[in-house]
Amino acid sequence: MNRSLLWFLLAFLGCLSLSAPLWADSIERGEREGFMEMFFEEAPHEGHREKEEISERHIKPITNQVYLSECGACHFAYQAELLPSQSWERVLAHLEDHFGDDAVLDAANLAQVRGYLLGNAAETSSSGRAQKLVRSIQGEAPMRITELPYFRHEHNEVSATVIARPAIKSLSNCVACHQRAAAGVYSEDYVRIPQ
Amino acid sequence: MKTLFTGLAAGLIALLSTQTVWAAIPKNPTVTAFMQELAKEAKQEDPAFTAFSAERGKTLYFKEHIDSEDGDKRTCATCHKDNPMLPSKHAVTGKPIDPLSPAVNRERFTKEKKIKKWFRRNCKWTFERSCTATEQGDFLEYIYSL
Numbered sequence: 001m002n003r004s005l006l007w008f009l010l011a012f013l014g015c016l017s018l019s020a021p022l023w024a025d026s027i028e029r030g031e032r033e034g035f036m037e038m039f040f041e042e043a044p045h046e047g048h049r050e051k052e053e054i055s056e057r058h059i060k061p062i063t064n065q066v067y068l069s070e071c072g073a074c075h076f077a078y079q080a081e082l083l084p085s086q087s088w089e090r091v092l093a094h095l096e097d098h099f100g101d102d103a104v105l106d107a108a109n110l111a112q113v114r115g116y117l118l119g120n121a122a123e124t125s126s127s128g129r130a131q132k133l134v135r136s137i138q139g140e141a142p143m144r145i146t147e148l149p150y151f152r153h154e155h156n157e158v159s160a161t162v163i164a165r166p167a168i169k170s171l172s173n174c175v176a177c178h179q180r181a182a183a184g185v186y187s188e189d190y191v192r193i194p195q
Numbered sequence: 196m197k198t199l200f201t202g203l204a205a206g207l208i209a210l211l212s213t214q215t216v217w218a219a220i221p222k223n224p225t226v227t228a229f230m231q232e233l234a235k236e237a238k239q240e241d242p243a244f245t246a247f248s249a250e251r252g253k254t255l256y257f258k259e260h261i262d263s264e265d266g267d268k269r270t271c272a273t274c275h276k277d278n279p280m281l282p283s284k285h286a287v288t289g290k291p292i293d294p295l296s297p298a299v300n301r302e303r304f305t306k307e308k309k310i311k312k313w314f315r316r317n318c319k320w321t322f323e324r325s326c327t328a329t330e331q332g333d334f335l336e337y338i339y340s341l
Contacts, residue, residue: 075288102316169289
């Protein structure tokens, strides 16, 4: 009797571990599905709309290697969708003094970076978040993502003392708290504020 | 038991001594060629120049400069740590920086374009000026001496 129970448990655990890559994959895509939803696809639940926004219309991860290595060497590689093209044009026009740093690119790399940024700027995005960022702009588009009204509104509960923590340092350090920022997922579900 | 400890101690000493022998890392062809160019320039800058010096490089590495805009103290170590063999973080953005030392990071100083780019950028950020050929050569000599 005991032995058959043991076999059953083993088989069950085996099935679970075999299916793990399946749900790991769905988490990768940013769809945090509940365990039961794997069996009941249309299960109604409150966060459904939010889930859809994340999975199908989230901010696209960056694939442009030049942008990733040239811009991502010094700071988190912000997705183009986080600023409108008007802002990116201003950023690109001032690379010799890029927020106090020299970020001048040679012509070939500049063309690549410009192509990525302007081709994927916020106003071209189907992401709800990017659209909200654009809609919130009043007057001239700022050069900093952290100055966009929608961004400020979303972070208004983060105090200056929290931001000053060594693991955070600045509101521009997305990945400090947004664990899936590099994948373009800025949902609150994936926020973990370091102490 | 005692022999085991003696054996272990001997092994450890042997390991440490080989590491000291390895300490001066051989330069790759890219950095060798780049430093030869720098040496030519250095001679133009100062006819009395003979060779690059790890000693001068070390002084440069830890040389402090007060930034005219932010008023903060900056050195090479601000972003690359006192020990360039350790991984570090960008002083402003907090972005991780791989170790500068080629002893632990083989990617370092393997592309001339990249070497030039980072000397240009980082000398400007740290010292608010460009570095001379002598300074660049001394810096490399120091990093390769570790």
